[in-house]
Amino acid sequence: xxxxxxxxxxxxxxxxxxxxxxxxxxxxxxxxxxxxxxxxxxxxxxxxxxxxxxxxxxxxxxxxxxxxxxxxxxxxxxxxxxxxxxxxxxxxxxxxxxxxxxxxxxxxxxxxxxxxxxxxxxxxxxxxxxxxxxxxxxxxxxxxxxxxxxxxxxxxxxxxxxxxxxxx
Amino acid sequence: xxxxxxxxxxxxxxxxxxxxxxxxxxxxxxxxxxxxxxxxxxxxxxxxxxxxxxxxxxxxxxxxxxxxxxxxxxxxxxxxxxxxxxxxxxxxxxxxxxxxxxxxxxxxxxxxxxxxxxxxxxxxxxxxxxxxxxxxxxxxxxxxxxxxxxxxxxxxxxxxxxxxxxxxxxxxxxxxxxxxxxxxxxxxxxxxxxxxxxxxxxxxxxxxxxxxxxxxxxxxxxxxxxxxxxxxxxxxxxxxxxxxxxxxxxxxxxxxxxxxxxxxxxxxxxxxxxxxxxxxxxxxxxxxxxxxxxxxxxxxxxxxxxxxxxxxxxxxxxxxxxxxxxxxxxxxxxxxxxxxxxxxxxxxxxxxxxxxxxxxxxxxxxxxxxxxxxxxxxxxxxxxxxxxxxxxxxxxxxxxxxxxxxxxxxxxxxxxxxxxxxxxxxxxxxxxxxxxxxxxxxxxxxx
Numbered sequence: 311x312x313x314x315x316x317x318x319x320x321x322x323x324x325x326x327x328x329x330x331x332x333x334x335x336x337x338x339x340x341x342x343x344x345x346x347x348x349x350x351x352x353x354x355x356x357x358x359x360x361x362x363x364x365x366x367x368x369x370x371x372x373x374x375x376x377x378x379x380x381x382x383x384x385x386x387x388x389x390x391x392x393x394x395x396x397x398x399x400x401x402x403x404x405x406x407x408x409x410x411x412x413x414x415x416x417x418x419x420x421x422x423x424x425x426x427x428x429x430x431x432x433x434x435x436x437x438x439x440x441x442x443x444x445x446x447x448x449x450x451x452x453x454x455x456x457x458x459x460x461x462x463x464x465x466x467x468x469x470x471x472x473x474x475x476x477x478x
Numbered sequence: 479x480x481x482x483x484x485x486x487x488x489x490x491x492x493x494x495x496x497x498x499x500x501x502x503x504x505x506x507x508x509x510x511x512x513x514x515x516x517x518x519x520x521x522x523x524x525x526x527x528x529x530x531x532x533x534x535x536x537x538x539x540x541x542x543x544x545x546x547x548x549x550x551x552x553x554x555x556x557x558x559x560x561x562x563x564x565x566x567x568x569x570x571x572x573x574x575x576x577x578x579x580x581x582x583x584x585x586x587x588x589x590x591x592x593x594x595x596x597x598x599x600x601x602x603x604x605x606x607x608x609x610x611x612x613x614x615x616x617x618x619x620x621x622x623x624x625x626x627x628x629x630x631x632x633x634x635x636x637x638x639x640x641x642x643x644x645x646x647x648x649x650x651x652x653x654x655x656x657x658x659x660x661x662x663x664x665x666x667x668x669x670x671x672x673x674x675x676x677x678x679x680x681x682x683x684x685x686x687x688x689x690x691x692x693x694x695x696x697x698x699x700x701x702x703x704x705x706x707x708x709x710x711x712x713x714x715x716x717x718x719x720x721x722x723x724x725x726x727x728x729x730x731x732x733x734x735x736x737x738x739x740x741x742x743x744x745x746x747x748x749x750x751x752x753x754x755x756x757x758x759x760x761x762x763x764x765x766x767x768x769x770x771x772x773x774x775x776x777x778x779x780x781x782x783x784x785x786x787x788x789x790x791x792x793x794x795x796x797x798x799x800x801x802x803x804x805x806x807x808x809x810x811x812x813x814x815x816x817x818x819x820x821x822x823x824x825x826x827x828x829x830x831x832x833x834x835x836x837x838x839x840x841x842x843x844x845x846x847x848x849x850x851x852x853x854x855x856x857x858x859x860x861x862x863x864x865x866x867x868x869x870x871x872x873x874x875x876x877x878x879x880x881x882x883x884x885x886x887x888x889x890x891x892x893x894x895x896x897x898x899x900x901x902x903x904x905x906x907x908x909x910x911x912x913x914x915x916x917x918x919x920x921x922x923x924x925x
Binding site for chain 2: 380417420423424427449450452455
């Protein structure tokens, strides 16, 4: 239809204009801001545009596992969950996963980053022992910096002491 | 004490010029009298009268400058815990009629108000240029102890007062003051992580680095020119440093696993930090010359948060090798390891005093972290804070007389300073963000 054709054309024109504006903006950011001054996307804010970091996707079949306070050993429940996760990974061989280690906010940030590293590695090593190829897995610790829940309660803390499995 | 070049910070890069003249210092060349023995077990504070400073141009619009100098100097000396700053409303001598020539000062009027020492000052602003002169007198001996003149811009008035406060402390105790130092800290709000630097008293706060990714544990380099920190800017906790003057970011360590807790040795040639690339988190030492990190701890436990002894021969750190996190000491070869803390189930973030005699740390007591100090041999533990918040990240002033730390004692996390004997707690951040991980700068001078 003629009307639709015009709409498509004008949409394309608009897109082109936006792209042009974006390119101009990005260029300006590169030349005027040093890395040190700039947060991610911060340079674009001034020209009315925003940028947001997209959260990585956690396949819903991959369940979190949980840890006791100041521990990184795997409970029987955590082992059972890891076995389920391993089974799913075996039938979805294209998926690569980052194992994230997290802590509750009690204790110091530096110690918790170390503890989160050990939690992530506990889960990582267990998955490898279950036969998952190491090339599909990596680890990162966020310590206490990315809580699921921010209340100061036992229930909340236990949700935060976790390893999480995120698609790369 | 070591002298450092003043860092010219990115956002205030016009150089601050304070020229210093020693005035009438004939008295100081003789054997200096020490007014206070700061190592004595109990100090009787020295009463000081700080007269309202005299505006030489009599320009009423310049009065706030004089008031700011007076307030800065009074706050510094009061916070030192060594002097008792007397109430100016009780003073007899009128500033307008006063003189700085010791032969014309009515010292008996200052005896009556209870002063042992007296500070007078004059200032004059022309355009943006400021000249300030301060004098310290012995009221009992009726003579001048010290006199200094500073030239700079009107905006330098606080720094001039801080410098003279340093001089007063030096004249009275024989040791340089630390009132011209800075504190760095981490400020988190709306998903942004910022490294800030401010004067030790919370003034002149500025942002050194703002990122949308997590930043952890910013700490000064030994030369006061860089701040070392852990950032997730490349999707892993890696170790970087930022050159304050230029804003340049240099990557130091990006091994798989964690790269945290970076801290330079007192001489600046070595770096202690934590990596988990070889399995579990261990402390490593990177030598400036060999450029190859050497494993300091070798243990199945988690070893983190290193801090150097002032002679650079030992490191205190935190380890859970005995089942829960405690403070340990090792020599820099990784041998002769000893446990320092025996009390409590969670002792963290040790910081070795620049005086060498104590280690400050955060100690979990009754469900809250409190700031404590202990002798390196594990004796004489003292808890400095007692509140219902969490008090963490102790860091010493370069003279070892004060600590800064973060606390939630008033709800939100903010930065506080405290006298090492536990007195004079003062909050120094006032922004609405969550402020933590303070680190006291080395002593920075321009002279």
